[in-house]
Amino acid sequence: MCGIVGYIGKKQAAPVLLEGLKRLEYRGYDSAGVAVLNPDGGIEIVKAKGRLQVLSDMTDGGKAVKGFCGIGHTRWATHGEPSENNAHPHCNDEKTIAAVHNGIIENYIELKEKLIRRGYTFYSQTDTEVATKLVDYYYKKYGDRLRAISEFALRVRGSYALAVIYKDLPDTIFAIRKDSPMIIGVAGGEAFLASDVPAILNYTRTVYYVDNLQIARLEKGAVTFYNLDREETSMQPVQITWDAEAAEKGGWEHFMLKEIHEQPKVIADTINSAVHDGEIDFTEVGLSDKALKKIKGVVIVGCGSAYHAGVVMQYVIEDLARLPVRVELASEYRYRNPVVNGELVIVISQSGETADSLAAMREAHKNGLKTLAIVNVLGSSIAREADYVFYTKAGPEISVATTKAYSAQLVAGYLLAIKLAKVRKTVSEECGKALLSELCSIPEKVKELLNSKQEIQKFASETMDRSDVFFIGRGTDYAVSIEGSLKLKEISYIHSEAYAAGELKHGTISLIEKGTLVFGVLTQKGLVEKTISNLEETASRGALIAAVASENVSVESTGIKNVFRIPLTDMHFTPSLAVIPLQLFAYYLSVLRGNDVDKPRNLAKSVTVE
Numbered sequence: 281m282c283g284i285v286g287y288i289g290k291k292q293a294a295p296v297l298l299e300g301l302k303r304l305e306y307r308g309y310d311s312a313g314v315a316v317l318n319p320d321g322g323i324e325i326v327k328a329k330g331r332l333q334v335l336s337d338m339t340d341g342g343k344a345v346k347g348f349c350g351i352g353h354t355r356w357a358t359h360g361e362p363s364e365n366n367a368h369p370h371c372n373d374e375k376t377i378a379a380v381h382n383g384i385i386e387n388y389i390e391l392k393e394k395l396i397r398r399g400y401t402f403y404s405q406t407d408t409e410v411a412t413k414l415v416d417y418y419y420k421k422y423g424d425r426l427r428a429i430s431e432f433a434l435r436v437r438g439s440y441a442l443a444v445i446y447k448d449l450p451d452t453i454f455a456i457r458k459d460s461p462m463i464i465g466v467a468g469g470e471a472f473l474a475s476d477v478p479a480i481l482n483y484t485r486t487v488y489y490v491d492n493l494q495i496a497r498l499e500k501g502a503v504t505f506y507n508l509d510r511e512e513t514s515m516q517p518v519q520i521t522w523d524a525e526a527a528e529k530g531g532w533e534h535f536m537l538k539e540i541h542e543q544p545k546v547i548a549d550t551i552n553s554a555v556h557d558g559e560i561d562f563t564e565v566g567l568s569d570k571a572l573k574k575i576k577g578v579v580i581v582g583c584g585s586a587y588h589a590g591v592v593m594q595y596v597i598e599d600l601a602r603l604p605v606r607v608e609l610a611s612e613y614r615y616r617n618p619v620v621n622g623e624l625v626i627v628i629s630q631s632g633e634t635a636d637s638l639a640a641m642r643e644a645h646k647n648g649l650k651t652l653a654i655v656n657v658l659g660s661s662i663a664r665e666a667d668y669v670f671y672t673k674a675g676p677e678i679s680v681a682t683t684k685a686y687s688a689q690l691v692a693g694y695l696l697a698i699k700l701a702k703v704r705k706t707v708s709e710e711c712g713k714a715l716l717s718e719l720c721s722i723p724e725k726v727k728e729l730l731n732s733k734q735e736i737q738k739f740a741s742e743t744m745d746r747s748d749v750f751f752i753g754r755g756t757d758y759a760v761s762i763e764g765s766l767k768l769k770e771i772s773y774i775h776s777e778a779y780a781a782g783e784l785k786h787g788t789i790s791l792i793e794k795g796t797l798v799f800g801v802l803t804q805k806g807l808v809e810k811t812i813s814n815l816e817e818t819a820s821r822g823a824l825i826a827a828v829a830s831e832n833v834s835v836e837s838t839g840i841k842n843v844f845r846i847p848l849t850d851m852h853f854t855p856s857l858a859v860i861p862l863q864l865f866a867y868y869l870s871v872l873r874g875n876d877v878d879k880p881r882n883l884a885k886s887v888t889v890e
């Protein structure tokens with residue numbers, strides 16, 4: 281996510297802004313910039329691609345930029361490649377207004393077209409430049425800075441934490457937020473604004489958490505709040521008790537737990553990025569309905585959890601769109617000299633930099649195949665070289681073990697499956713609408729699961745001494761099992777295997793001993809009875825059995841005593857719910873074992889080498 285900061289006070293602003301941005305580096309970024317109101321009355325903007333150090337070196341640690349009021353930004357690219365031109369702050373043509381923004385303006389194209397018709401030109405690809413010029417448009421129209429902000433909020437759709445400075449009002453920052461975080465601090469004749477608490481903890485622990493659609497006016501040592509009708513409103517500040525490191529995690533103990541809890545929003549954002557007026561639209565991906573209709577086969581490649589997401593997609597796309605789908609480990613596909621037959625190759629990668637996945641994509645291109653990248657990092661290598669790109673909206677994922685990005689990849693797969701099924705008419709119009717409507721209910725169902733994590737936490741504490749854990753399932757329940765097993769082993773270091781439940785009797789069951797923990801995933805109607813009997817076979821050989829099961833799966837009169845229920849949903853989407861207890865199980869076991877949850881031994885977040 282982007283990070284924004286603002287400062288007004290008796291210090292030179294730029295060094296304070298840079299320090300605040302440094303505290304927000306954990307949010308992930310690819311460029312940065314500051315805008316300061318100079319004593320001579322101008323707005324000075326300095327921006328740089330790359331690390332914050334580049335910007336600091338350009339400005340001698342901020343000392344070269346004079347002025348007591350300014351805003352700053354670290355950009356996590358969502359619209360437009362990482363570049364100096366696209367970096368924030370953005371400004372109007374006369375450089376009398378500058379702004380920074382964290383969020384996504386969903387209707388920025390429509391607004392940009394309206395502003396162009398009113399004579400505006402644009403130098404960047406960003407939605408933020410559009411936002412800045414929209415504020416400029418309303419300031420020119422009404423001559424009222426506060427009204428310019430409120431009119432902006434009434435016109436845009438999406439999420440924003442927006443901070444604006446006006447050249448003709450040197451000691452004031454205006455700000456407004458909707459769905460993107462913003463906090464404000466006031467102390468000792470100074471005022472601070474930021475996306476998150478760590479940026480201002482060195483100056484104050486008394487913080488205002490700005491409400492949605494609340495406007496703030498910051499001046500030296502004071503802040504005034506307004507509603508959208510521009511009536512003053514009052515706010516109570518909060519006393520922050522966290523230390524800086526804990527604050528980076530927003531009060532969560534680990535980034536992984538924070539990111540697990542971000543999944544409802546990430547799933548909703550990823551759905552919303554490709555659904556307009558109730559229809560799945562892959563225009564921005566680059567795939568028209570005509571192009572989708574021409575697809576005769578799909579090969580999915582990825583590594584680790586990305587591969588596991590591909591296994592889910594294989595079941596869902598084949599079942600809904602009746603299209604042949606093959607899923608392969610990228611590290612195998614790249615060397616296999618595959619027989620090709622015009623398939624679309626889908627490359628799944630959170631980082632967009634995984635060496636094996638990039639090589640597999642290049643192999644596909646060598647064979648004359650078109651590629652669709654499902655990636656989370658805008659402008660990453662895989663995104664740049666793919667023919668089509670679907671960007672997941674998971675934001676930066678800090679923890680090495682992926683959770684929210686994996687969930688976003690699943691959503692991308694569901695959307696593609698429903699879209700393919702509709703263009704190929706393998707599902708009816710109303711079935712397609714029903715599937716999309718059910719998909720939109722997943723974020724709330726994930727939230728419901730996260731509110732009842734105590735049971736799985738207790739089970740983890742009861743089973744923390746197990747040396748072997750098996751996960752089994754059929755169909756997409758098998759696909760979830762492999763992801764649950766990977767989560768467990770990569771952060772708890774407990775040996776774990778995942779098997780298609782039907783495979784146990786072909787050798788693996790010989791590994792079952794007294795005390796082996798066997799987790800069954802039970803969501804697929806017509807398959808769960810078989811998996812339950814597989815679980816009971818392992819129990820008769822001494823295993824401790826447990827299950828993640830849909831609410832309508834009966835386990836009465838079975839030996840399964842430890843059941844973790846997930847809400848009912850369409851059978852294609854159960855992986856998004858079944859994986860939640862398994863993510864939490866792995867997390868709690870890692871914590872109980874005293875491991876470095878976010879940075880497990882021997883692992884890197886992105887494996888850019890072979």
Ligand code: AGP
Nearest residue numbers: 584585586629630631634681682
């Ligand atoms: C998942 O928890 C692991 N960190 C790892 O398997 C990861 O999914 C894999 O390395 C692929 O990374 P990518 O999605 O960035 O390509």
